[in-house]
Amino acid sequence: MKIGAHVSSSGGIDKAIDRAEDIQAEAVQLFITPPQGWAKTNHSDESIGSFRSKAEVANIGPVFFHGIYLINLATDNKTNLEKSIDSLVYYMNFAKRLGAQGVIFHTGSHKGAGLDAVFDQIVDSFNKVLDKSPSEGVSLCIENNAGHGNQIGSNFDELGEIISAVGDDRLNVCLDTCHLLASGYDIRDKKSLDKVMLQFDEKIGIQRLVAVHANDAKSDLGSNLDRHENIGDGFIGMDGWETIVSHESFREVPFFLEVPGIKGRTGPDLENVLRLKTIRDRLDI
Template sequence: MINIGCHVSIAGSLAQAIPRAQERTCSTCQIFTCNPRSWKTKPLTAEAASTFRQAVEESGIAPVVAHMPYLPNPATPRPDVWEKSVSAIVEEVERCRMLGIPYLVTHLGSSLGSDAAAARERAITAIGKGVAAAEGEVIILLENTAGTQNSIGTTFEEIAMIMEGVEQYGPVGVCFDTCHAFAAGYDLRTAEATDSVVRHFDAAIGLSHLKIIHLNDTLSELNGRRDRHAHIGLGMIGEKGIRSVVTHPALRALPFICETPVDCRRNDRGNIACARKLAEEAGTGVPSHPTI
């Protein structure tokens, strides 16, 4: 059975995210450790961290993954925002260390129209400071982007360049988002296409660096450069494509985290159930993948 979950709310307290994950049948999950829409964060107490750790241990959910808040932009050319972004990354790493969270997912940011090479260097330095602060206890995961205007980290090659710079500070990994990848031009609609993307990823970055998959369908057409998530199997990737991801020999043992909509058609539990069903259909007429 695949290890799958979704992003869950921490409303009320961090520890309350865990029963929410259990209600959704998660075996892994993702959270924000603080308000994602504010620069100000409430200090994390030792008591709150201990309660959270205990809830995680008792649940058996693993891994619990944290995601950076929305406001930090490690690639920004604006000095004041860049400094605040660095502080936010370092602070988030410290919160993850207290909470026993092994992975912190971050977007690489936007150049805001400035020189792309300079934007990459700013992102390398900002994320590198977080990696140094982690001291190997928390692995920062670089997430691929959908290719929206001025975003960096859209191609595997660009992520590899940034990783090479960040690795001067310590270990770093990758979170692969299926919605973003498809929007950026990486076709995932068939077993053959997905295998080609996996081979490309391995050649450019290395599969050993891939730690988490954000399993999302998309409303964007292939190479449409729009970051618009859709229910599992109901978007442009479709059931056949999602099945090809969750059954690929190089991917199927990884944790999958859905960041899908909640509406009248389906909720988190429904999307997780759909992904599990597609994974269980392996061997029932599904084309086999070449082994990496």
């Protein structure tokens, strides 16, 4: 497995590769537009070329994008629904241009209406995005949620129902380890993790697992709180990471750190990357 990280792309997308190299990340996740807004960034051919050549020289990949925070495919606001679909279409097509493998995002919140009330709209929205996306090579990846509020996709039943209703090979899943623990999936010992991944396979299909967000958790099992912690310092703990890194389900899946950072919340850093690499090297994976 590749040990990667979410890195900033400020100052130009190719800077993301420099930052990944600085922390010895082997794969990279980035935003291609400011995540708090709808505005699109006009990336020059030059910065795209520079990104691709730097990534090749440094042997960094795969590359995934994280969608903007405003996306909500379950919203009752038609304008925002259109903007959400449009943003994902933009990200999916830019992924093809940059050589990225996928776009990871949260489906959104039904704001109390219940999944049934918004189910058809969500499926229809996924189909609209996929209709205007590259026909192959780029995955649209739903990320599991911690289960707070009325977010969609905090359990494998919901994810599986949506994915099978859409019925497209390009619709895949990114599992966030912090969100798994927070939403009640114990992944810290082999027996429990086996059970969780068996469930994933039954309800979603293990071939659809294309990325992992590797985050420890500040809150315990079932807390429903989305609070990331540095590797080994949270409720997953070093023994839990050993279980996760050694599990066969994740062997071919890239890991992306989205941790706060050891020194002063600077985001994924060398120390966190090394903590995972040390386990991987010790287990000889």
